Amino acid sequence: MIEISKFIVGYLILQGAILSLIAAIGVIKLPDPYTRNHAASKNATLGIMSILIGVFLYFYFIHGEVNSRILLAILFIFITAPVAGHLISRAAYNSGVPLWKNSVQDDLKEAKEGKIENRSTD
Amino acid sequence: MAFQILLNVILAWIWMFLSSDYSTIAFFKGYFFGLLIIFVLRRFFHKRIYILSIIAILKLLWIFFIELIKANIDVLKVIFSPTSKVKPGIFSLETSLTEGWEITLLSNLITLTPGTLVIDISDDNKTLYIHAINIENVEQTKQDIKNTFEKAIKEVSH
Numbered sequence: 001m002i003e004i005s006k007f008i009v010g011y012l013i014l015q016g017a018i019l020s021l022i023a024a025i026g027v028i029k030l031p032d033p034y035t036r037n038h039a040a041s042k043n044a045t046l047g048i049m050s051i052l053i054g055v056f057l058y059f060y061f062i063h064g065e066v067n068s069r070i071l072l073a074i075l076f077i078f079i080t081a082p083v084a085g086h087l088i089s090r091a092a093y094n095s096g097v098p099l100w101k102n103s104v105q106d107d108l109k110e111a112k113e114g115k116i117e118n119r120s121t122d
Numbered sequence: 123m124a125f126q127i128l129l130n131v132i133l134a135w136i137w138m139f140l141s142s143d144y145s146t147i148a149f150f151k152g153y154f155f156g157l158l159i160i161f162v163l164r165r166f167f168h169k170r171i172y173i174l175s176i177i178a179i180l181k182l183l184w185i186f187f188i189e190l191i192k193a194n195i196d197v198l199k200v201i202f203s204p205t206s207k208v209k210p211g212i213f214s215l216e217t218s219l220t221e222g223w224e225i226t227l228l229s230n231l232i233t234l235t236p237g238t239l240v241i242d243i244s245d246d247n248k249t250l251y252i253h254a255i256n257i258e259n260v261e262q263t264k265q266d267i268k269n270t271f272e273k274a275i276k277e278v279s280h
Binding site for chain 2: 019022025026029030031032034035037038039041042043045046078079082083085086089090093094099100109
């Protein structure tokens, strides 16, 4: 039991570390803030969550201690990380950061321009 | 839903008083019998029995986790493929959800879905503007969002 649980804990922490590394590579490699945000908001979330689950299981199996603060931390990260990603990309868009040159479609720009025109005709 | 849960807890309390046994097991026994009573009297409530809502919430949580894992695999593919293949863009999505928390939940789900990230929500809360990392199969993505997430969220607030 203890041996198997050690493998599970090791796997989870390794997976979390690798996912965080991939998120970092993505932040460096991707071309514009919006695509970088994809890597940062998704991979970092799952990475930190797997590390925390690994830590929780480690303390549960090896020391027999249920640490509810870790579970709460997982919950908070799970709820707040996508909101943070949304707010950052929204702030970037509203302060006029351009999309990458290969971007195909921009419905939001049309919507905003349409709104400004409506206002000027009022 | 909250009213039914409160009623169930009160019934469990009454059970504890009737059997004058104030242990945890007595509480759970009373809770179980209270659940049976609520099930029998379900047509007197305005909403459906709350167990179904709890099942719907669990289903939604399950979708959350599965989509998070899928999204990670997807981003992994994007990062390790040549940059020239990436075709990002912003598309708009009409939503039929109305409550504030439903839209928040939907945009959280979309942000954790493969290849999509919510950028803005229109002032009348009817259109979501979503940044997609690969815009080629937008219609497919739209259909997926409509069929899985919106349905699951509506199921919760049913």
